[in-house]
Amino acid sequence: MVGIIAASLFVSCGENTDADGHNEGEHMEEHADHDHDGHDHKGHDHDLEGHDHDGEDMSDKVAFGPKEVDTASAISTAELLAQFEGKTEMEATFKGEINEVCSKMGCWVNIKTEDEPFMVRFKDHFTIPTVTEPGTMAYLTGTAIQDTVSVDEQRHYLEDAEAPQEEIDAITEPKYTMTFIAEGIRLDK
Numbered sequence: 023m024v025g026i027i028a029a030s031l032f033v034s035c036g037e038n039t040d041a042d043g044h045n046e047g048e049h050m051e052e053h054a055d056h057d058h059d060g061h062d063h064k065g066h067d068h069d070l071e072g073h074d075h076d077g078e079d080m081s082d083k084v085a086f087g088p089k090e091v092d093t094a095s096a097i098s099t100a101e102l103l104a105q106f107e108g109k110t111e112m113e114a115t116f117k118g119e120i121n122e123v124c125s126k127m128g129c130w131v132n133i134k135t136e137d138e139p140f141m142v143r144f145k146d147h148f149t150i151p152t153v154t155e156p157g158t159m160a161y162l163t164g165t166a167i168q169d170t171v172s173v174d175e176q177r178h179y180l181e182d183a184e185a186p187q188e189e190i191d192a193i194t195e196p197k198y199t200m201t202f203i204a205e206g207i208r209l210d211k
Contacts, residue, residue, distance in 0.1 A: 084208055085206070085208045086148055086208075086209075087145070087204060087206035088145070088206065091163045092163065093161045096115045096161050097116050099116055099118040099135055102118075103200070106166045109166075111165060111166065113166075115162065117159060119158070120132070120134070120154060121156055122139065124149075127152065128151055129143070130142060130144065130179065133162075140200050141179070142203075145164060150207060158211070160208065161207070161208040162206070162207050164202055164205045169201040170197070176197060
């Protein structure tokens with residue numbers, strides 16, 4: 023199931039793939055049952071901050087994704103991490119503080135924790151406004167998974183976050199970590 027979720031999800035940041043998972047005619051390197059290359063953001067207007075890909079103004083919206091979030095059932099980020107300990111997959115709804123948003127399209131966020139932030143990717147590649155401020159509280163529903171994040175993927179996310187080149191170049195090993203695949207997010211504005 024994790025492989026299916028990851029494979030269906032990893033059409034990242036506007037990547038154009040065919041039914042066989044090829045990126046614009048090229049065979050994509052695969053690792054841990056999902057694609058990693060070709061995160062190029064083509065076909066998207068990055069100058070429309072606060073707008074979706076059809077030009078709709080999203081700046082006043084608070085709910086995004088195909089699934090509505092039941093905020094009453096949300097657990098804290100700390101509870102999510104504690105309940106996920108020792109598991110490889112777990113459905114959950116939680117409340118957390120956004121630490122970082124994909125600056126290119128709003129197609130992922132990092133959630134603040136007491137230790138290292140963790141990544142939330144959006145199922146079926148929905149997006150939130152790129153102007154969403156760090157520190158914004160959000161309710162998220164979806165599935166936590168153990169994930170292997172390749173060197174290329176880690177570097178791609180740092181590029182999206184406009185990190186310094188020396189930080190990007192310092193990534194030399196894959197990372198095994200929890201990733202949350204959100205089907206819905208509600209911003210607490």
